[in-house]
Amino acid sequence: MPDRPWRFNPRPRIEAMTFAGGASCLVVDDALADPHALRDYAIARRAEFAAAPTNAYPGIELPAEAGLEQALAEVFRLHVRPRLPVRRLVGLYARLAMVTLAPSQLQPRQTIPHRDSAWVDPAHAIAASVLYLFEDAALGGTGFYVPKRPRPEVEQLVHAASTLPAADFATRFDVPCAYPAESNAWFERVGIVAPRFNRLVFYDGRLFHSGDIPHPERLTDDPASGRLTLNGFFTCTRDAV
Secondary structure (H helix, E strand, O other): OOOOOOOEOOOOEEEEEEOHHHOEEEEEEOOEOOHHHHHHHHHHOHHHOEEOOOOOOOEEEEEOOHHHHHHHHHHHHHHHHHHOOEEEEEEEEEEEEEEOOOHHHOOHHHOOOEOOOOOOOOOEEEEEEEEEOOOOHHHOOEEEEEEOOOHHHHHHHHHHHHHOOHHHHHHHHOOOOOOOOOOOOOEEEEEEEOOOOOEEEEEEOOOEEEEOOOOHHHOOOOOOOOOEEEEEEEEEEEOOO
């Protein structure tokens, strides 16, 4: 295994993808110079993956080493920050992760689209990223959503998803115990990024989104064949108005 299994491609292919309603993301293909090396790194540390301790991620994760975070931060600075209304990067958290839960195991907050901004100061901008490190397209990409209901109702839904027992939540809000998929009474899916090995997607963390998991029966905790991703969360100061 190379000393730096996370060396990123200095000349990746970047495409902007715009969804209905104006939401958008950046799709970076051929992101890593050797994506198999990073997957091998994860395979070698399979025993170190653990259930997410504080967030609602529906699976297991491994915090990224400092060198991997620094490499991802450099990609953000060079290729992403110039395309966003942000200035200085003030914080970054990255992790390797695998979705592993069966639908019957999901918490209510894992059955609706979510945002990555609940813990971020509103004065800051938040961007997020996901790098697909799997080759089985049936494991799914990432869907983006906009609310169909007025903001107070959606905020009530999000709050209830973190406080109500699963059965009560499903009955009260008519949300099935399943991974978010197509549009429903609460959210409209406005776009989806298909998975592709070594594809890196950057998006506004304040957008509602969710992993698209069309075949949960294919999920596994094996990094060699599971839905292995590298997830990043970037906190930035905003551009002066």
